[in-house]
Each structure stands twice: as C-alpha cells, then as structure tokens.
Amino acid sequence: MAKATGLTWTVADADSMSQAEIYGEVLTQLGGENEKIIAMSTDLAKSTKIGMFEKKYPERFINLGIAEANMIGVASGIAATGLIPVVSTFAVFASLRAAEFVRTDLCYQNRNVKIIATHSGTSFGQAGTTHHCTEDLAVMRSFANMVVIAPADSFETAHAVRAVMEHDGPCYIRIGRGFEPPVHKSLEFDYEIGKAIELVEGNDLTIIATGVPVLHAVEAANRAKDQGISVRVLDMHTVKPIDREAILNALLDTRRIITVEDHNIIGGLGSAVSEVIAESGKACAFRRIGFKDEYSIVGYPEDLLHRYGMDADGILDVIQEVMKAEFEEDEDWEDED
Amino acid sequence: MLDAKEKAMLQEKAKELREKLIQVTYNCGGSHLGGALSQMEILVALYYKYMNIDPKNPEMVDRDRFVLSKGHGGVGHATLLGDKGYFDPELLNEFNKTGSPFGMHLDKNKVPGVDASTGSLGHGLSIAVGMAMGARFKGEKWHTYCVLGDGECHEGSIWEAAMAGAHYKLTNLTVFVDRNWLSLDGNTEDVMKLEPFADKWTSFGWRVITIDGHDFDKIAEAIEAAKAETEKPVVVIAETVKGKGVSFMEGEIGWHYGGLDDQTRDKALEEVRKG
Numbered sequence: 001m002a003k004a005t006g007l008t009w010t011v012a013d014a015d016s017m018s019q020a021e022i023y024g025e026v027l028t029q030l031g032g033e034n035e036k037i038i039a040m041s042t043d044l045a046k047s048t049k050i051g052m053f054e055k056k057y058p059e060r061f062i063n064l065g066i067a068e069a070n071m072i073g074v075a076s077g078i079a080a081t082g083l084i085p086v087v088s089t090f091a092v093f094a095s096l097r098a099a100e101f102v103r104t105d106l107c108y109q110n111r112n113v114k115i116i117a118t119h120s121g122t123s124f125g126q127a128g129t130t131h132h133c134t135e136d137l138a139v140m141r142s143f144a145n146m147v148v149i150a151p152a153d154s155f156e157t158a159h160a161v162r163a164v165m166e167h168d169g170p171c172y173i174r175i176g177r178g179f180e181p182p183v184h185k186s187l188e189f190d191y192e193i194g195k196a197i198e199l200v201e202g203n204d205l206t207i208i209a210t211g212v213p214v215l216h217a218v219e220a221a222n223r224a225k226d227q228g229i230s231v232r233v234l235d236m237h238t239v240k241p242i243d244r245e246a247i248l249n250a251l252l253d254t255r256r257i258i259t260v261e262d263h264n265i266i267g268g269l270g271s272a273v274s275e276v277i278a279e280s281g282k283a284c285a286f287r288r289i290g291f292k293d294e295y296s297i298v299g300y301p302e303d304l305l306h307r308y309g310m311d312a313d314g315i316l317d318v319i320q321e322v323m324k325a326e327f328e329e330d331e332d333w334e335d336e337d
Numbered sequence: 338m339l340d341a342k343e344k345a346m347l348q349e350k351a352k353e354l355r356e357k358l359i360q361v362t363y364n365c366g367g368s369h370l371g372g373a374l375s376q377m378e379i380l381v382a383l384y385y386k387y388m389n390i391d392p393k394n395p396e397m398v399d400r401d402r403f404v405l406s407k408g409h410g411g412v413g414h415a416t417l418l419g420d421k422g423y424f425d426p427e428l429l430n431e432f433n434k435t436g437s438p439f440g441m442h443l444d445k446n447k448v449p450g451v452d453a454s455t456g457s458l459g460h461g462l463s464i465a466v467g468m469a470m471g472a473r474f475k476g477e478k479w480h481t482y483c484v485l486g487d488g489e490c491h492e493g494s495i496w497e498a499a500m501a502g503a504h505y506k507l508t509n510l511t512v513f514v515d516r517n518w519l520s521l522d523g524n525t526e527d528v529m530k531l532e533p534f535a536d537k538w539t540s541f542g543w544r545v546i547t548i549d550g551h552d553f554d555k556i557a558e559a560i561e562a563a564k565a566e567t568e569k570p571v572v573v574i575a576e577t578v579k580g581k582g583v584s585f586m587e588g589e590i591g592w593h594y595g596g597l598d599d600q601t602r603d604k605a606l607e608e609v610r611k612g
Contacts, residue, residue, distance in 0.1 A: 038474060060474070062470065062505075064497075064501055065497075065500065065501070065504075067494075067497035067500070067501070069463070069494045069497060070463045070466075070494055070497035070498050070500075070501060072463070073460050073462075073463020073464050073466075073467065073494065073498065074463050074464070074466050074467035074470065074498070074501060075467060076453070076463070076464050076467055077404075077453070077463065077464040077465060077466060077467020077468040077469075077470070077471060078467040078468070078470055078471040078474070079467075079471075080402075080452065080453065080464070080467070080468055080471065081467075081468060081471025081472060081474075081475060081477075082471075082475075083471055083474060083475070085467075100457060101460065101463070101494075104454070104456075104457050104460060105453075105460055105463070105464060108454055109445060109446070109453065109454050110446070
C-alpha cells in the first residue's frame with residue numbers, strides 16, 4: 001500500500017474543523033499540486049465541501065445534478081483518459097444508489113477514482129434513516145479492488161485524502177458530517193493505508209474501532225484504566241485491506257476483542273475482524289458494537305452514539321462484560337504467562 | 338460521403354464479418370446473434386472507415402474511443418476486433434470457454450481494443466460522456482463513439498447521461514442507437530414503450546439523425562454530420578433489423594441469443610454470403 005509521503009500541510013485550527021471541511025481544504029491543496037485531479041459532485045458541492053475545490057478550480061469541477069449512478073459512470077470514463085476523478089456525495093447514495101456502477105465501472109475495470117462519501121453512519125442524524133448509511137462498509141468491502149477507509153477525525157482525513165492519491169485504483173473514504181472532536185492532536189503521526197494505529201497500549205482487552213467512534217473508544221479505555229483494566233485501542237482507519245497483523249497481535253496479547261463502528265454490525269469492521277480471528281484458529285472473547293441489524297432512529301449524532309452504545313459509556317459496559325469471560329488454561333496463549 | 342469503392346469494401350467487410358460471427362457462434366455453442374447482426378453496419382463503418390485507431394497500439398493516446406454500451410453485442414465486436422488485427426483471430430475459438438479472454442460481454446482488461454467493460458445495460462453512455470469530458474479537459478481532439486441498444490434505453494441512467502451530454506454540449510461524442518425494436522421479452526413498444534423515441538432525445542437536448550442502420554451511405558452521412566456539429570451532441574437512431582442477413586433470424590426474438598447446429602450454420606452462411 002502506498003504510504004502518505006511529503007505531507008507538509010498544516011492547519012492551525014484543524015482540531016476545530018469538521019472532517020468534511022478538512023477534506024475540502026486538502027483536496028483543494030492537492031488540486032494545486034496535481035492538475036490531473038477532477039472534482040465531481042451531484043448537487044452536493046456545498047454540503048460535501050468539495051465546493052471548496054470548485055471555487056479555486058472551477059474549470060476542473062463537474063456538477064452532474066442529482067444523478068449519482070451517472071456520476072460514477074462518468075468518473076470511470078474520465079479516469080479512462082488518465083485523469084483522477086474525486087467524487088463526493090452522501091455515503092448512502094455513493095454506496096447504495098450507485099452501488100452497481102461503483103462495482104462494475106470502477107472496481108471491475110480498476111479505474112483510478114476516489115470516492116469521498118460524507119454524512120456516513122448516523123452523522124446526519126436528524127435527517128433520518130434515508131440519509132443515514134450503516135451499510136457502506138459492508139458493500140464497499142465486498143467489491144474486489146476497492147480500498148475502504150474510515151478516518152477517525154479531521155487529521156486522519158487529511159492524511160487519508162492525500163494517501164489515496166498515491167494509490168492507483170478505486171478508493172472509498174467515508175467521513176462524517178459535522179463537528180467531530182479530534183482524536184489526534186496534530187498531523188504529526190505516521191499514517192499508512194492498511195496499517196492500524198495503536199492509540200492506547202493495553203494487555204487485558206483490545207478495542208478495535210473505526211471512524212468517529214474511535215474517540216469514544218479512547219475515552220472508554222482511559223476510564224477502564226481507572227478501574228484497573230488495561231485496554232488497548234486500535235484505530236482501524238483502513239477497513240480494507242484490514243491490518244491482520246495488528247488483529248492477530250491483539251488476539252494473542254489480550255484474548256478479548258471488541259469492535260466499534262457507526263455501522264451495522266453485519267458486514268463492516270466487526271465482520272472483517274471476526275474473519276481474521278476465525279481463520280487464526282484461536283478463540284477469544286469477542287463483541288461487536290454498532291447497529292444490531294436495525295435502522296437508527298432520528299436524533300442528534302451524539303445522542304445516537306449514546307443510544308446505540310457507541311460512546312464511552314456503552315463501550316465501557318461491554319468492556320466490563322467481556323472482562324468477566326473466563327478462559328481455560330492453555331499454554332498456547334501468551335496472556336497466560 | 339463514401340465513394341463506390343469504399344462502399345463496396347464496407348459491404349464486403351460486413352458480409353465477411355457476418356460469416357465469421359456465425360462460425361464463432363457455431364464453435365462457442367451460442368451467442369447474442371440477433372443484436373450482433375443488427376449493429377454490424379454501424380461498427381463496420383466506424384472501424385473500417387471513420388475511427389482513428391491502431392490495432393497494433395490499442396492504447397494509442399489520441400485514438401478515437403468506442404464504447405459498446407449494448408455489451409451483449411460483444412461477440413460481434415470481438416469478431417471485428419480479431420479481423421482488424423487487435424489479436425490473433427484464432428483466439429476466438431476459445432469464445433465462452435472457461436478461462437477464455439472472451440465471454441458474452443467483453444472485458445477491457447482482457448481483450449485488446451476494448452475501451453470499456455460493458456454488459457450491464459445503462460452504463461456505457463455515462464462512461465462515454467466521461468471519456469468525452471476527459472478529452473476536453475486534456476485539450477485532445479479525439480472523438481468518442483457509443484452504441485446503445487434500444488431496449489437499453491429503458492434504463493433510467495441512460496437519461497441521466499443524456500442530460501449530462503447535452504448540458505455539457507459534448508460535440509466530441511456521437512451516439513448510435515441500434516433501433517431493432519426488440520428486447521428479450523418482445524417488441525420494445527409492448528415491453529415498455531419508447532416512442533416517441535426521437536422526440537425524447539430531442540427534448541433532452543440532442544440533435545437526432547434517424548437513418549436506415551444497414552445503409553452505409555446513410556451511416557456515413559450521419560457520422561460526417563455528427564463530426565461537423567458544433568452545438569449539440571448527436572444521437573443517430575439507426576433503424577435496424579434484429580438478426581439482419583439471416584432470414585430465419587430476422588425479427589425473431591428467439592434469436593436474441595442462440596446456438597447453431599450444422600444445418601442452421603450452413604443455411605445462415607449461405608444466406609450471408611449472398612448478402
């Protein structure tokens with residue numbers, strides 16, 4: 001996987017900007033560095049912040065109207081000429097309305113198109129289920145050739161948008177809508193597609209989280225520490241290709257794993273992690289936090305995270321439950337030492 | 338305009354490719370013969386007269402692009418590409434076989450000369466619109482051609498792409514509709530009414546040219562008119578006959594897809610040789 005290199009960009013107030021705003025800023029900067037970038041949207045240039053690129057480079061921006069499937073097909077055609085389309089719309093439309101176009105025109109043909117899907121998960125909570133997207137990780141993960149990324153905050157979004165430009169092929173980045181408090185303090189950390197970031201060290205249990213819930217996982221880990229529980233937090237910003245090594249290390253070191261995602265527990269991060277665990281032949285205590293095969297209610301995003309157990313309170317409850325799991329003596333397990 | 342010699346050459350080529358198509362179909366067990374025969378003259382005119390291409394350099398940067406949006410015509414397209422020298426035509430003996438580069442719907446990553454993998458209807462026009470936009474972004478002069486099926490125009494995405502083509506005034510894009518009036522389940526007007534078809538395209542902002550899609554003079558005039566157009570993208574509604582050239586296939590929905598035994602192959606070959 002391509003590593004983000006040459007990152008020189010800094011924004012003094014990045015920790016007060018939303019993922020979408022940072023994405024708009026970074027893409028606009030990339031537009032100045034690479035004339036091959038063509039930005040596209042479907043009457044959502046302002047909402048997705050790709051409009052920032054449009055303002056600076058109107059000659060390299062296309063609005064396709066409210067027609068997502070066509071936008072993806074057009075992006076495939078533009079990519080066929082050697083240019084690099086970056087398309088933005090809401091996650092629910094990019095991943096579901098236009099799904100077969102993404103699969104057939106981008107992934108099957110391996111076209112170099114970047115999809116930046118905003119308003120993912122329940123980040124557009126008040127808009128209701130038609131505008132929520134708790135299925136995109138599952139759908140996108142099942143398309144061969146597709147890279148699937150869910151940054152935890154604005155800083156990671158900045159890294160991710162830059163990193164996907166170094167990868168020749170289709171990429172899907174899902175980000176939130178509004179103000180997502182930062183996990184990182186600055187851009188000064190190593191970011192590599194496909195490589196999890198260990199945010200908190202721990203040996204009793206591992207939380208593997210992706211996207212906005214990562215912050216809440218860190219908070220839950222800190223609160224658990226006060227209770228004497230040592231919790232590792234892995235920020236799995238790349239859901240595909242998944243970092244198998246980090247998962248297997250967590251499995252052997254902590255034997256207890258919880259996944260957290262603003263997504264249905266079927267098909268997304270939880271499924272991806274459980275596949276790695278099952279194939280390892282090693283059993284462990286395992287729980288998936290997310291939407292339990294249900295549609296979310298209307299509400300403010302922070303309220304929804306709480307209601308569905310994706311905030312620190314909910315994660316802490318599951319930590320305590322999983323810590324009760326008892327294991328038989330087994331010399332294969334490194335945590336028995 | 339075509340001179341008499343060019344026209345005779347194109348007619349002979351169409352005849353020859355119909356023969357090859359029938360042989361490929363006989364060998365592979367079955368193909369989308371009906372639509373491959375109806376689109377024949379359009380593809381022959383483009384590949385043997387109008388498009389700037391180099392079979393020895395399929396990725397030539399300034400080549401004209403071709404998108405067969407009605408991807409089930411792939412067997413006809415592949416037969417033509419083999420004849421043009423994009424690959425050894427002997428490879429067509431593998432058509433439909435496990436592991437073959439050729440299946441009913443062609444894969445651009447496997448078949449030299451194919452600019453887009455199609456087969457799922459309603460995608461190709463969007464891709465062709467994107468190619469035309471790409472040429473414009475890059476300031477390149479090549480032209481994009483796209484062939485749609487008429488039944489394919491039931492797909493809503495065709496009209497999304499049609500809106501975009503007109504909105505962006507893509508005069509570097511020419512679309513043909515192989516108007517053979519038949520889709521898989523019957524006459525297009527019984528399955529889902531398309532008429533008034535030309536009016537639909539006109540109202541979407543396209544210049545419409547309606548022709549006999551088996552008449553090389555008319556196809557040539559339409560292509561030349563399309564290339565000279567400076568205001569709007571052009572759609573050529575090519576009135577065709579599904580199964581054209583083989584009497585027992587013409588207008589028969591049963592030959593949308595079919596296989597040939599020795600007897601039907603010989604009869605079909607005899608008819609297309611007569612022309």
